[in-house]
Amino acid sequence: GAGVSQSPSNKVTEKGKDVELRCDPISGHTALYWYRQSLGQGLEFLIYFQGNSAPDKSGLPSDRFSAERTGGSVSTLTIQRTQQEDSAVYLCASSAHNEQFFGPGTRLTVL
């Protein structure tokens, strides 16, 4: 497809489990962003990739969160030992210039 895709669309997990969220950006977009949308915190920046490197990881809330990007394309956000406060919608966006195109998000529920 032409847009940003994310998988899974919904993920329910138990507290303490690890989860992986995937983002497929628009082909050719070199920049990729992860954001988190939660009721209490609104929309927050997590991490930014330029190519395969992450020059800005300032938004990752704890060392349980990590992300990687391979081949300048697909990115995976990993949350280890999930906590209930990690429940949120995780949004991915890709960009070629100043405009960011968002995916539909992954809704994560930690029980």
Add this chain to the structure above:
Amino acid sequence: AQSVTQLDSQVPVFEEAPVELRCNYSSSVSVYLFWYVQYPNQGLQLLLKYLSGSTLVKGINGFEAEFNKSQTSFHLRKPSVHISDTAEYFCAHLIKAAGNKLTFGGGTRVLVKP
């Protein structure tokens, strides 16, 4: 630190009435501003953007916004809303010096009533 403030968390409006959603930003550098719309259970869709040039920006679905540097505002308007405009709207500021990451306002939920 840069910040974006959306003054109204909810705006109820009748169909075919005008609507204005207010947004103020705090940064004086690299002023790139955006409005996004989020329909239920969907991602963010760009409505319009201000990068430079004319302060009146026209976007999709009949929306427009005016950049006002002296008031540090970027209010969104539509002269006549439809039921389908019911959604949440986010104002965002792009921080060019930091990898183009977006800082979002808290969102304004618009409920269009028949």
